[in-house]
Amino acid sequence: GSWSEELARRIGSRGIIVGIDLLEVRPIDGVRVIQGDFTDEAVQREIESCLDGRKVDLVVSDMAPEMSGNKVIDQARMMALNEATLDFAVHHLREGGNLLLKSFQGEGFDVFRGELMQRFARVRSVKPAASRKTSAEMFLLALDFLPMASECGA
Incomplete structure (x- = not known):
């Protein structure tokens, strides 16, 4: 909200x-x-x-999985949410649009960040000031969406 x-x-x-x-x-x-x-x-x-x-200018995702207490399971669930968000963004962002999404540092984070870097001109990792230093929570800010030719109707 x-x-x-x-x-x-x-x-x-x-x-x-x-x-x-x-x-x-x-x-x-x-x-x-x-x-x-x-x-x-x-x-x-x-x-x-x-x-x-x-098409949209901005996709923002503050989603997080229901936490199980098992870091491996929680990380996998977060990565699945991140992939779903990216899939939505790829289909709905206008060229030059932006994406901001919550993620967790851990297994799959660097690979996912690499996926963003292939689709956006700039990608930044941002640790919220309110987040505990020991928390894996991060936000990824992906700027200037670069659609592939197949997504532009070409």
């Missing part, structure tokens, strides 16, 4: 904001909120319906 609120404050009526959350979220002015699992095909169709064929 807080990312959606901040984006709504900054963007206002100049754009469309679609927020997806597993939990019920109170209504946010200027945000179309979808309750559901981002990885669910029905939720993906609902998002696409909201976009009505338009």
Whole structure:
């Protein structure tokens, strides 16, 4: 909810904001909120319906898996969410668009960051100030999406 609120404050009526959350979220002015699992095909169709064929400027993901307490399992689940987010971004970002997503440092992180570097002009890893130093939590900021020819309809 807080990312959606901040984006709504900054963007206002100049754009469309679609927020997806597993939990019920109170209504946010200027945000179309979808309750559901981002990885669910029905939720993906609902998002696409909201976009009505338009490409987007920014994809933000603050998703994290339900933590099991097993670092290997939790890392694998986070990487799966990251891959799902990247797949969505590749299909819906406009050329030059940006992606910000939460990730965990660990198995698969460097490989995933490399995937981003193939698709975006610049990629930065950002550790939130509020994050504990011992936490694996990171954000990846991928700037200036570079679609491949097959994604441009060529």
